[in-house]
Amino acid sequence: MNILLAIFVADINLTSMHDKLLQYIHSNYHFSQKEIEMVQHYFEPVSFSKNIVIEEAGKVPNYLYYIVSGYLRLFYMDENGNEITTHINCPPGFFTSYSHFISETVSDHNVECVTACELLRITKENLDHLVKQSHAMKDFSISVFQHSIAYNENRSRELSTLNAEQRYLKLLKDYPEIIQHVPIQYIASFLGMKPESLSRIRRKIIN
Known part of the structure; x- marks a missing residue:
């Protein structure tokens, strides 16, 4: 475009x-x-x-x-x-x-x-x-x-010292509103993981 x-x-x-x-x-x-x-x-x-x-x-x-x-x-x-x-x-x-x-x-x-x-x-x-x-x-x-x-x-x-769940939790702490505006696949890539891995982490946290 x-x-x-x-x-x-x-x-x-x-x-x-x-x-x-x-x-x-x-x-x-x-x-x-x-x-x-x-x-x-x-x-x-x-x-x-x-x-x-x-x-x-x-x-x-x-x-x-x-x-x-x-x-x-x-x-x-x-x-x-x-x-x-x-x-x-x-x-x-x-x-x-x-x-x-x-x-x-x-x-x-x-x-x-x-x-x-x-x-x-x-x-x-x-x-x-x-x-x-x-x-x-x-x-x-x-x-x-x-x-x-x-x-x-x-x-x-952070990418070298924190595990996947720690990286996600830190992102939510620093930018709690990001999950409402940015697609999950972009967030997963940014955190150095696959979308399905991030989905599992999110389900674990919710449960």
Whole structure:
């Protein structure tokens, strides 16, 4: 499906969307009025329906996304043609194939809207321009990158040290609402197990 056809801009409250990003930033960083206006200028509001791939494998990622609402996943195709989900993000937060976006290299991952999503997006060129003009945005961008590194390190550790049931219980503790919005096969893949294994764990917990 043509990505452009999947974008719908009607009924988007642009001010409200930018306000959510600015509130997220202002929780730890103070932006001047000029910097606020720059953020509003460079972050483009977009909405997508569910099951739309907004960044395709085999290409350099076009955008860094801030999730106002909805769920995104990062996945790749293995040698057998199976979809392997490596990241699921709950709002709010930033999302992309991050290392490839930063280095402007071809990614082997797809970014897909699991649900309908309201997003703010920015190109690498505009992000670099914004960072050069705003010390606060530079500090904030560094913190986002550091958070991404820490998240990946923690996820690798959990996959290697926790058993399947422990990984599922931790996911429910950290993101209790995820099970209501994300299909079970994506959650199972993200947790490193087959859907039937996760179904058995869920039945065991319920019983």
